[in-house]
Amino acid sequence: MTALRVEAVDGEAMLEQWRHVHNVIVPPAAMSPAEARERGERYRLENAYLGETLVGCSTVRPPEGEERVATVIARVLPAFRGRGIGTALYEKGLAHARGLGAGAVETVVLAANAEGLRFAVARGFAERERYVLDGESDEWIDLRLASFPG
Numbered sequence: 730m731t732a733l734r735v736e737a738v739d740g741e742a743m744l745e746q747w748r749h750v751h752n753v754i755v756p757p758a759a760m761s762p763a764e765a766r767e768r769g770e771r772y773r774l775e776n777a778y779l780g781e782t783l784v785g786c787s788t789v790r791p792p793e794g795e796e797r798v799a800t801v802i803a804r805v806l807p808a809f810r811g812r813g814i815g816t817a818l819y820e821k822g823l824a825h826a827r828g829l830g831a832g833a834v835e836t837v838v839l840a841a842n843a844e845g846l847r848f849a850v851a852r853g854f855a856e857r858e859r860y861v862l863d864g865e866s867d868e869w870i871d872l873r874l875a876s877f878p879g
Contacts, residue, residue, distance in 0.1 A: 731780040733814060735787075735821055738774040747774050750786040754804040755839050757867040773825055777805070777818055784809040787818040792831040798873075799831035803848075815848055834877050840868035 738747050741762075748765040751758075760768070768774065768788070777785035783806070790800035803818035826834055836854055838845045854872035861868055 731782075733784075733817055734778045735775050735818060736778070738769055738776060738786075743776055744769055744774070746776050746783050747786045750776070750783065750804050750806060751788075753806060754842065754845070757839065757865065773822075775818070775821065777814055779809070779814075785814050785818055787822045789822045789825045789829075791829050792826070797830055797832035798835055799826035799829060799833070800835050800837065801826055802836055804845075807844075810844060816852075819848075819852060831877070834874040836872050836874075838870045838872065840870050846870065 736743070738744050744765050745762065747769075748760055748762065751760060751765070772791070773789040775787045775789075776783060777787070785803065785805035787804065788800070788802045792799040801819060801822035803815045803822060805815045805818070823834060835857070836849050838849055840846070840859065849872050853875045855875050856870055857873050858871045859868055860871075
């Protein structure tokens, strides 16, 4: 099996790959290239590859607020799930959040993404809130890692 490689997004081509995975996994929140660029300026974005094949991406939002809450999101294209890729992305994102001084970690999952929700719960995340954004119909779930040794 080809080794998994996770790299920080660097340049327009990698940003477009990140955007592709994001938009496949969360179509209700599909981003334009400009929106993805803006995300790349604020957050750590990474892509995952098996050989030269793009298989997933991740986002780490830096800690904020009194509790220093970071957000870690791992996304894996459906054809590549169940191979440990999500776990590798998640663990790398969690380590990055720790390095930024996070006191707690959250994630967000589109409610329709049953696999993503199972993945988060299996790693110790507990649901905190369900909501629908103004003017939209898709439900989102915010979850927090129950135990986070920062």
